[in-house]
Amino acid sequence: MVRDRLSRCWIGLRHRVHEHRALSLTAAAAGSLALGLLGWVLVDHVGLSHAGVRPSLMELLEQMGEEQDRPRDENSSSLSPLPPKSRSWRSPLARQCSDIDNGLRSRLNKLDARSSSWRAFVKIDPTNFGERHDKDAFGRRIDATPRVVVLHETVYSLTSALNTFMTPHPRDEDQVSYHTLVGQDGRVLDIVDPLKRAYGAGFSAFLGEWAITNKKLKGSVNNFALHLSLETPPSGANANGSHVGYTTQQYDALALVLSGWIRSFNLPPAAITTHRHVDLGGERGDPRSFDWSELQARLAALGDLCVT
Ligand SMILES: [Zn+2]
Numbered sequence: 001m002v003r004d005r006l007s008r009c010w011i012g013l014r015h016r017v018h019e020h021r022a023l024s025l026t027a028a029a030a031g032s033l034a035l036g037l038l039g040w041v042l043v044d045h046v047g048l049s050h051a052g053v054r055p056s057l058m059e060l061l062e063q064m065g066e067e068q069d070r071p072r073d074e075n076s077s078s079l080s081p082l083p084p085k086s087r088s089w090r091s092p093l094a095r096q097c098s099d100i101d102n103g104l105r106s107r108l109n110k111l112d113a114r115s116s117s118w119r120a121f122v123k124i125d126p127t128n129f130g131e132r133h134d135k136d137a138f139g140r141r142i143d144a145t146p147r148v149v150v151l152h153e154t155v156y157s158l159t160s161a162l163n164t165f166m167t168p169h170p171r172d173e174d175q176v177s178y179h180t181l182v183g184q185d186g187r188v189l190d191i192v193d194p195l196k197r198a199y200g201a202g203f204s205a206f207l208g209e210w211a212i213t214n215k216k217l218k219g220s221v222n223n224f225a226l227h228l229s230l231e232t233p234p235s236g237a238n239a240n241g242s243h244v245g246y247t248t249q250q251y252d253a254l255a256l257v258l259s260g261w262i263r264s265f266n267l268p269p270a271a272i273t274t275h276r277h278v279d280l281g282g283e284r285g286d287p288r289s290f291d292w293s294e295l296q297a298r299l300a301a302l303g304d305l306c307v308t
Contacts, residue, residue: 080138083219086208089277091270092292093299097306105301112256119188119253124165128177128199129192132223133213142213144223146194146265148206149258149272152229153287156237158183161229165191172214175199178227180257186249188257192227194264200227204278221278226261230254230287245289255298262304269305 111118132144154161158181169175177198181189192198203218204210210219230250236243246254261267272295275284299305 080136080140080212081219083205083208083210084280087205087277089207089270089273091272093269093272093296093305095269095305095307096296096300099300101297101301104297108252108256108298108301111252115188115256118186119190121190122162124162124177124191125168127168127170128165128175130175130197130199132195132197133211137212137215142211142223144197146226146261147224147267147271148221148278149226149228149261149267150200150204150206150221150275150278151272151287151290152178152200152227152275153232153236153290154181154229155232155286157234158187158189158231161231162189162191172216178229180226180228181231182228182250182253182257183231184233184247184250186247186253188253194226194261197222198225198227200225200229201275201278201284203281204275205280206273206278218280225278226265228254228257230290232288236288240288241285242289245291246287246294251291251294251298255295255302258295259299259302259304262299268307269299 132146134141134144136142161178161181165177177192178200179190179192179194179198181191183189199222201221204221205219206221206225209224210221211223212219213223230246233244233246258272262269274290275286296305
């Protein structure tokens with residue numbers, strides 16, 4: 001009985017809301033505009049007392065737009081927070097079908113043929129990597145296929161990075177790893193299987209996409225990323241903005257690893273990006289002093305930049 005009445009009430013309410021929907025929307029829009037204008041007057045007043053400069057209404061609206069572009073605070077909602085709007089990535093790797101360096105091609109092919117002498121798999125502590133998830137922390141299906149390559153640098157030595165990855169990190173927020181490390185001497189250490197998930201980036205997104213697979217942590221590209229880190233030259237073990245860059249052996253090995261990933265996962269070269277680009281925390285600037293033209297010449301020589 002009570003349930004019937006409640007049900008009738010609910011249907012009636014829905015009917016009325018539907019009837020007055022257009023009116024309600026207009027009223028809401030007018031209300032927002034009035035609040036906005038009131039806000040402008042108040043901000044204008046405060047602004048005058050502080051700076052003596054009047055922000056225009058247009059400037060304020062632009063500021064509001066910028067606010068909306070920022071990722072929402074996860075704690076403010078029990079719903080899944082949305083990633084920031086797409087930040088476009090203009091790949092420095094241009095399509096290159098001519099001017100292929102045959103000497104370079106021959107060197108890389110020879111190197112590739114003896115990869116067992118410079119490439120090895122190294123086991124790290126299992127707390128520092130995991131499975132790729134096909135559902136997010138809110139139970140929704142997500143695509144875990146690797147589709148972006150994030151380049152990093154180690155800042156300290158390869159040995160120091162390996163020690164970190166071999167140390168157990170039981171707390172989710174401390175876990176860290178890359179799929180592959182490339183040493184100054186061209187040595188390649190594969191430490192996480194590309195089909196598994198490495199914890200190479202924290203708060204991050206690529207082309208407006210992230211995945212939240214743990215409600216305690218912020219959105220990240222890790223679930224669909226491949227992470228590769230270049231060993232920093234010894235003189236770069238600091239927070240300076242640049243260093244002497246990477247060795248020829250490193251660029252050779254890097255190109256061969258990336259060429260393998262491009263082919264295995266059918267990645268466009270534009271899917272190769274940097275930690276600096278995907279980072280949303282504003283703290284990561286790596287890899288510093290990376291020369292894209294060195295990578296471009298090698299990927300072109302390997303036939304990966306002229307795909308029809
Ligand atoms: Zn990084």
